[in-house]
Amino acid sequence: MLKIENLSVDIAGVQVLRDLSFELTSGTCTVLIGRNGAGKTTTLRSIMGLLPRQSGRIVLDGQDIQDRPSQDRARIGIGYAPEDRRLIGHFSIEDNILLPAIALNMPKDERESRLAKVYDFMPELVKLKSRPGGGVSGGQGKMVALGRALMVADKVLFLDEPFQGLAPALALDYARTLSRLRDDRSDLCILVTESSPKLLDSIADETLLIERGAVERRDSSAGTNRRLGTG
Ligand SMILES: Nc1ncnc2c1ncn2[C@@H]1O[C@H](COP(=O)(O)OP(=O)(O)OP(=O)(O)O)[C@@H](O)[C@H]1O
Numbered sequence: 746m747l748k749i750e751n752l753s754v755d756i757a758g759v760q761v762l763r764d765l766s767f768e769l770t771s772g773t774c775t776v777l778i779g780r781n782g783a784g785k786t787t788t789l790r791s792i793m794g795l796l797p798r799q800s801g802r803i804v805l806d807g808q809d810i811q812d813r814p815s816q817d818r819a820r821i822g823i824g825y826a827p828e829d830r831r832l833i834g835h836f837s838i839e840d841n842i843l844l845p846a847i848a849l850n851m852p853k854d855e856r857e858s859r860l861a862k863v864y865d866f867m868p869e870l871v872k873l874k875s876r877p878g879g880g881v882s883g884g885q886g887k888m889v890a891l892g893r894a895l896m897v898a899d900k901v902l903f904l905d906e907p908f909q910g911l912a913p914a915l916a917l918d919y920a921r922t923l924s925r926l927r928d929d930r931s932d933l934c935i936l937v938t939e940s941s942p943k944l945l946d947s948i949a950d951e952t953l954l955i956e957r958g959a960v961e962r963r964d965s966s967a968g969t970n971r972r973l974g975t976g
Contacts, residue, residue, distance in 0.1 A: 746770055747792075747901050747934050752801030754791045754958075761787045763958045765801070769901065769934035774927045776945045777938045779955035785938035786828055788955065789903045793818050793825055805900065819845050824898025826890040828905040834879030838889055841878045842870065845897045863892045866929075867922065884915035891922065902926075904937045908944055916944055924948045 747769040754762040762784050769775050779785050790796045792803055794815030803811040805821060818825070824845070832841045840847075842863060846856040864871050870892050873881055881889060887907050894902055904923075908916050927935060927948055939945055942952060954961045 746806060748802070748804040749788075749792065750802040750804065752788075752791060752803070753799045754787055754796055755799055756787065756796070760799075761958050762791060762798075765955075765958065765960050767953055767960050767962070769936055770950075771900070771934050772927075772931035773950035774923065774935040774937065774945075774948050775951045775953060776942060776949040777936060777953045777955055777960075778940070778942050779938070780940055783955045784958040785955055786905055787958070789825065789827075789905050789936070789938065792903070793823070816848070819897040820849055822897065822899030823901040823903065824894030824896065825903045826887075826894040826905065826907060828909065830883075830886040830890040832878035832881070832886055832889060834877060836878050837874065838870065838876050838878060838881065839874040841889055842874075842893045842896060844893060849897070859896050863895050866895065866926070867892050884911050884919075887911060887915075887919060888922070891919075895926075898933060900932065901934045902936070904935070906938050906940065908939060920944050920948065 749768070750766050752762055752765040753760065765788065777785055777788065787796065791798055794813065794817070798811065801811065802809055810817070810821065833844070839860070843856060843860060846859060851859070867888060869888060873885060873889065891904065891907065894904070907919060911919060923935070923937070924947070926933070937945060942949070951962065
């Protein structure tokens with residue numbers, strides 16, 4: 746379980762996240778919905794340790810991780826696919842997928858067994874593996890970015906606006922892949938950000954709304970929004 750407690754983050758002297766608190770549970774998919782500029786990317790980047798926080802705790806399976814260096818996030822099992830896919834154009838797709846494992850100095854056996862699991866789960870990546878990173882479409886790139894995040898995502902998977910710019914058929918494929926992942930991986934907390942909830946309605950176990958850097962939980966059964974407590 747990942748717990749975010751009272752996270753506040755300023756960027757350039759402006760408060761962007763305000764006392765944000767929420768929890769992610771293993772085996773579930775949480776969707777963080779918010780309009781442009783609401784703070785979705787800032788939330789993920791802050792949890793990844795890529796932005797400094799003013800206050801707040803980040804607790805993974807009972808351990809405080811907020812003061813650990815950002816490069817430790819992958820080591821402790823958090824996979825992250827940023828909004829811009831960040832594939833390296835002159836590396837092969839396979840090397841792009843392997844990048845976090847290489848960065849962590851993972852032993853070759855482990856790297857290969859993790860890669861085999863990613864290919865098992867996403868066989869469409871096998872066909873692309875020899876292509877250069879710069880030689881795939883936007884939608885294929887999103888799949889590669891998901892595979893790369895899965896290389897290290899033992900506990901948590903963050904996907905930042907994965908549907909943005911995807912054609913409807915590819916978006917449906919991506920949503921199906923996500924749905925399988927949610928069903929297959931009871932050990933994984935999944936957090937997906939989106940500006941529109943439509944595609945994710947069927948796989949969201951919980952939907953959080955973020956507005957001007959503060960989070961609300963949408964209680965779909967009651968049809969109301971409830972501001973999350975700050976304690
Ligand atoms: N580098 C920066 N400098 C100044 N302000 C920033 C910076 N990065 C983000 N912000 C501000 O922080 C707020 C939240 O931005 P963020 O990118 O987290 O939103 P978002 O919900 O992910 O939006 P989008 O859907 O457009 O990606 C916005 O008001 C944005 O202008």
